[in-house]
Amino acid sequence: MLDCILQTLSSWGTSSIEEVASTGPGIRFFQLSVYKDRNVVIQLVKRAESAGFKAIALTVDSPRLGRREADIKNRFTLPSNLTLKNFEGLDLGKIDRTDDSGLASYVAGRVDRSLSWKDVKWLQTITRLPILVKGVITAEDASLAVQAGAAGVIVSNHGARQLDYVPATIMSLEEVVKAVQGKVPVFLDGGVRRGTDVFKALALGASGVFIGRPVLFSLAADGEAGVRKVLQMLHDELELTMALSGCRSIKEITRAHVVTPWDNPHVAPRL
Template sequence: MVLSSWSTTSIEDVAAIAGLKWLQLYVYKDRAVTRRLIERAQDAGFAAIALTVDTPYLGRRVADIRNRFRLPPHLTMANFRDDAKARVTAADDSGLASYVASQIDPSLSWAHVAWVRSVARVPVLVKGILTAEDARLAVAAGVDGIIVSNHGGRQLDTVPATIDVLEEVVTAVEGRVPVFLDGGVRRGTDVFKALALGASAVFLGRPVLWALAYDGERGVSQMLATINEELRLAMALAGCASLKDITREHVRLPGQPRL
């Protein structure tokens, strides 16, 4: 599980019940806030830091602005209950947009990635890579992995789907670090295609929320079981007895001629 820094459940509370855990992280203007999050995650047994690098500014989320989105009164950003500098303040349009503008460092650069690596005692991955150029820069910066992500399509309108750029990123890193895919995974066949194009694994976001809304913990268990069964069936029908048998030859991109 990759836990959002802005989760309404704290690092420590999640650590008490979760298995393999990573922390999703932003670089705050106040570096002490970022450092405290990293240290708390490490102390709680989190195995890696997933540094989000596509949000120096928040994308224009029209629905949030129109609805004046903010957390309801009974919820808080649990990781900042005792950190007045990083709390959410009132806003006229979108509480999230105001929070990002006031707290997150808009000058984000590869130097900041290096700083996070110097603080962390666990592997650091960068989340939000969509091009071969940035993939090569990430490897040069010494990251331990890359998460191909477009932030659920919420940061910059008309960016490509992650599956469309996955192979470009995988090719650019030349096996030096693992590459993960985030976004658009809805079925086991989506997992199969991502693995065939070089992903080490995939992440699920919205399906988890839909399943929670449907039937809580049981809904999530059912969703995961369904995707796993769909993947198993896809592998069987494609003649793959194990994950290592899934190769580039099992997918054909739109417009790609038959061999």
């Protein structure tokens, strides 16, 4: 089961690229936030490549940070014993305490708001790694991502933290899948809590799913054992859903296994 699990490491992780790579073999992607200082970006990408990471997940939906009211209320910052480890030595590793959200202030001062599709092509000039565009929820952007040379698309609304009232990613998935016309794989990120959620995403055309909060919560509750347990739970729930839906393999999961509100508003969804 664990052979099919990969990890995406955040640019803002409190463990560095090299520290994560040193933990042993595995398939790893590097999530990239593009800084105003492009030399910083080049360094990050080269380090990920050297450490054996397999792809760059370019986040494109955060030129500005959304209004995260909990962070503002809590005056979010990192504990004094933690830093953004990938930026140690670059004077970029600390999130200063402010009167609202330290993270929002950090992003406003560091992240490049001018990010555009041409930057996908620029990244291709500095790395051999495939570039997945993360943060796409419309057919139009999916088509533009393919035109720009993206090797894949990650349907994501940033955990619904960036903009109120954006659609759930499962609602956006199928139009993105149709837009890319099979040219690149499409992944789903956000809202995956059960194996049935994985099944629905696969039925609607996803090549795979990313999970965040279940892993985070289980890690906080029981460390490595907690993460192993939540992954096993998702695996077992997916397997049971497949069995009860008559699917002997992933390939047998098809669009016919789900009914969505836009198929027929008078028919309740099967899953």
